[in-house]
Amino acid sequence: MIVRVMGEGQVALAESHLAELNKLDEELLTEMETGDGPGFRRTLTALLSRVHELGEPLPDEALEPSDLILPAPDATIEEVRELLSEDGLIPGP
């Protein structure tokens, strides 16, 4: 499973870690929706560091479709909200 961290590149990740990462990811979404800025920053940092710990970085010249995409480490809650609301392409919850 390929995870792209925006601004950093891609990381190959075993599917077995997905459950753990998903928990952090759900938390992140909730914090984004409730507008919990400090919580969002904390969870995003935790999620990204977990991805770095568990994943194997892909070389820059590798061209793999990403299965999952994560915002850049310094992305703000507003930036991520904007990314997710873009063009109305997101299917409903």
Add this chain to the structure above:
Amino acid sequence: MSGVMKRMGMIFRAKANKALDRAEDPRETLDYSYQKQLELLQKVRRGVADVATSRKRLELQLNQLQSQSGKLEDQGRKALALGREDLAREALSRRAALQQQVTDLETQHATLQGEEEKLTLAAQRLQAKVDAFRTKKETIKATYTAAQAQTRIGEAFSGISEEMGDVGLAIQRAEDKTAQLQARAGAIDELLASGALDDQSGMHKDDIQAELDRLSGGTDVELELQRMKAELAGGPSAGQQAIEGGDEQSRAQQPQDTPRFDKQ
């Protein structure tokens, strides 16, 4: 509800995959259709083979009937030669019955032959169509695969292009860092010049050299003082003479110096 990771992934995929429906792979449909055509072709070929077998059987039957008919004709001729007209009549009437069968079989044979020709032609046409379809199918599949690969590459790049905004930031960071390094280098130069930092590169003077420089600098100062004193003592013209005289003196001293070296 899906998390941020999945939703962001979905947006990128939706952007990249607008042209492709992932639910159905047209390549599979094409392969299935080709399989069906091959089966149909197989059926037609089997039909041609069946008709050809029937035709051959009819030909064998016809040969048998004709040889039988020939035999009956011979028998009739012999019976007549022997004066047995009744026997000859019997043989000829049997031969007539056989001849009727032969005619019927010949009609059937012609019909079968016509059918076989038609089927052979149909099989050939179908074969050509299936071949053409196979070529087209492979072309479509290759095009589809290429399009899919292109979309995937597009997807990978769309992820990258979304990060282009970050590139500006990265450049800014790199520039900041360069400026910071330059500022630091400038500060180090100043500190080295003031003597607060020891230079490890050996480019700057060590303490012995610094002392020597100080001493030689001192000598220069002493020399300058003497020259100024001489100037003040003799006045401006005397100073001029003193310089000229000095020149004369050094020229005059030269021959004196040489014997002194010889003595040593």
